[in-house]
Amino acid sequence: HAKENGRNSYQFFTDELNNRAHTRLALENELRRALTRREFSLHFQPQFDLAHRRLIGAEALLRWNHPERGMIPPDQFIPIAEETGLIIPLGAWILHESCRIAQGWRDEGLPDLCIAVNISALQVRRGQLDSTVVEALGESGLPARLLELEVTESALMTHQAHVSATLDAIHALGVKLAIDDFGTGYSSLAYLKRFKLDKLKIDRSFIRDLPDDAEDAHLTRAIVGIAHHLGMTAVAEGVETKAQEAFLSELGCDLAQGYLYARPLPADAFRQMQIDLGLQAASKPAASTA
Numbered sequence: 001h002a003k004e005n006g007r008n009s010y011q012f013f014t015d016e017l018n019n020r021a022h023t024r025l026a027l028e029n030e031l032r033r034a035l036t037r038r039e040f041s042l043h044f045q046p047q048f049d050l051a052h053r054r055l056i057g058a059e060a061l062l063r064w065n066h067p068e069r070g071m072i073p074p075d076q077f078i079p080i081a082e083e084t085g086l087i088i089p090l091g092a093w094i095l096h097e098s099c100r101i102a103q104g105w106r107d108e109g110l111p112d113l114c115i116a117v118n119i120s121a122l123q124v125r126r127g128q129l130d131s132t133v134v135e136a137l138g139e140s141g142l143p144a145r146l147l148e149l150e151v152t153e154s155a156l157m158t159h160q161a162h163v164s165a166t167l168d169a170i171h172a173l174g175v176k177l178a179i180d181d182f183g184t185g186y187s188s189l190a191y192l193k194r195f196k197l198d199k200l201k202i203d204r205s206f207i208r209d210l211p212d213d214a215e216d217a218h219l220t221r222a223i224v225g226i227a228h229h230l231g232m233t234a235v236a237e238g239v240e241t242k243a244q245e246a247f248l249s250e251l252g253c254d255l256a257q258g259y260l261y262a263r264p265l266p267a268d269a270f271r272q273m274q275i276d277l278g279l280q281a282a283s284k285p286a287a288s289t290a
């Protein structure tokens with residue numbers, strides 16, 4: 001029996017592996033086709049200025065609406081897109097689409113918003129990111145000052161001259177650079193001197209247990225201090241409660257983003273939210289739509 005069981009569990013194990021490898025291979029192939037089949041879309045999550053209680057920007061977040069599997073979250077397919085190199089054409093599409101939508105809102109007379117676009121490390125290392133950015137701005141007509149690129153610490157943890165030259169060229173256009181998920185990567189902080197960064201996004205994991213967790217409170221205060229001492233804007237990610245917001249305001253954190261204000265919304269719903277906010281009295285605080 002033992003032998004049989006052993007064989008069965010081995011069988012089970014390899015089936016499981018085969019299944020996973022199969023799913024992965026299927027996803028890879030489907031991912032390649034998804035761009036031409038227009039299965040990707042962008043959702044937008046608002047960013048608010050805490051002191052002035054004003055909508056100032058939006059982060060573009062990629063969504064894959066798979067014909068059979070439904071909505072696949074980015075954490076499940078961005079890594080595959082990176083490993084296969086597909087992130088280069090996909091990333092170019094994301095930049096073009098973000099700029100096009102943002103300029104569309106301006107054409108309708110909506111107030112200027114800064115659009116933050118997530119950039120993979122591979123795009124910074126491999127692609128002609130600077131020319132892609134120039135093309136996306138040129139084609140859409142969006143002013144460079146209204147585009148922001150979010151890069152992670154790992155993208156900056158390199159001594160490749162190509163990376164700093166690329167990011168410097170993008171910054172020289174007037175495009176803003178933000179560091180995403182700050183405090184979670186293997187970072188030396190030296191990159192804060194090496195690169196011209198405009199914003200620092202405090203990772204959600206530091207915000208989650210505010211204001212009660214004393215360590216997180218100290219870390220968040222210190223991170224806001226680092227940002228301000230280096231002339232950067234501090235952004236809190238994943239703000240879900242009024243108590244977190246109050247604490248961050250007290251610290252002087254500049255911007256906040258999270259479910260307290262809104263979940264990432266499809267472009268049309270985001271546009272409607274802008275219109276609704278515009279119709280409210282300017283002094284009224286942003287309503288929670290979460």
Ligand code: C2E
Nearest residue numbers: 061062073074075078094118119120238239240258259264
């Ligand atoms: P990220 O750039 O740090 O984006 C923030 C993530 O936190 C988003 O997840 C957002 O929906 C989620 N979030 C926002 N507010 C809250 C909150 O209050 N509570 C909680 N629990 N979560 C909140 P999403 O959209 O699933 O994206 C996950 C990650 O996938 C992103 O993390 C980013 O690293 C990557 N990603 C998304 N879109 C793109 C893209 O266009 N290009 C690239 N390269 N990566 C992307």
Ligand code: MG
Nearest residue numbers: 059118150180
């Ligand atoms: Mg981001």
Ligand code: MG
Nearest residue numbers: 180181201237
């Ligand atoms: Mg983040």
Ligand code: MG
Nearest residue numbers: 152180181203
């Ligand atoms: Mg993240």
